[in-house]
Amino acid sequence: MLTPDVPPPFPLSWGFSTRLDPPEALPPRRLNQVHRCGIVEASGALVEGDGSWTTSPGLRIGVRVADCVPVLLAGPLPDGRPWVAALHAGWRGATGHGDPGPGGGILRRGVARYLALGGTAENLVWAFGPAILACHFEVGEEVIAAARQDPAWQEGLRTRGPSGRSHLDLHGFLRAQALDLGLDPSREGSVALCTVCRPDLLYSYRRGETTGRQWGWIEIG
Numbered sequence: 001m002l003t004p005d006v007p008p009p010f011p012l013s014w015g016f017s018t019r020l021d022p023p024e025a026l027p028p029r030r031l032n033q034v035h036r037c038g039i040v041e042a043s044g045a046l047v048e049g050d051g052s053w054t055t056s057p058g059l060r061i062g063v064r065v066a067d068c069v070p071v072l073l074a075g076p077l078p079d080g081r082p083w084v085a086a087l088h089a090g091w092r093g094a095t096g097h098g099d100p101g102p103g104g105g106i107l108r109r110g111v112a113r114y115l116a117l118g119g120t121a122e123n124l125v126w127a128f129g130p131a132i133l134a135c136h137f138e139v140g141e142e143v144i145a146a147a148r149q150d151p152a153w154q155e156g157l158r159t160r161g162p163s164g165r166s167h168l169d170l171h172g173f174l175r176a177q178a179l180d181l182g183l184d185p186s187r188e189g190s191v192a193l194c195t196v197c198r199p200d201l202l203y204s205y206r207r208g209e210t211t212g213r214q215w216g217w218i219e220i221g
């Protein structure tokens with residue numbers, strides 16, 4: 001288990017699982033993830049969505065990924081209750097591509113949920129977990145075009161790989177959005193490991209593992 005490298009804002013358990021973690025240490029599956037931007041209040045039931053949030057202590061929520069970015073958020077609400085969220089952000093989720101509702105990609109929509117409950121962006125503690133990083137994330141131009149729709153896009157997030165094709169820095173893209181939303185850079189605890197680079201530790205869909213997944217999960221208390 002890998003733990004975000006930042007102090008939590010209130011007592012919580014959180015982490016990013018690896019292939020070394022036994023299944024019984026992982027959360028129950030409550031999201032049917034579809035690479036869109038739906039975010040639900042966790043209820044314990046299995047529902048379609050790519051993110052969930054809760055204020056309930058003891059309810060472990062999470063997302064399953066194998067190259068996409070697991071995103072964890074934690075912050076206090078004005079009444080003192082803790083609020084946590086787990087989001088699944090591949091390129092489709094991060095850009096909002098294919099889910100053209102208001103609010104942009106799933107990180108923007110997740111932070112918006114917190115703000116709608118009265119939270120203040122700079123109070124959020126945030127972490128991106130292991131994912132396919134720029135070293136291996138070769139993408140088509142349609143992905144870059146989708147990312148360019150986000151107001152926080154910077155051309156430096158796209159590099160050219162050995163083949164001349166584009167590589168996208170998905171962590172960097174999400175970080176640019178986070179800062180644009182007013183999140184505090186000193187409250188980031190991301191774990192920047194590449195799923196393709198680390199077959200000893202992490203599952204990677206692009207490397208050919210179509211069934212194994214790691215979790216990003218969080219639980220108040």
Ligand SMILES: [Zn+2]
Pocket residue numbers: 133134135136194195196197
């Ligand atoms: Zn890599």
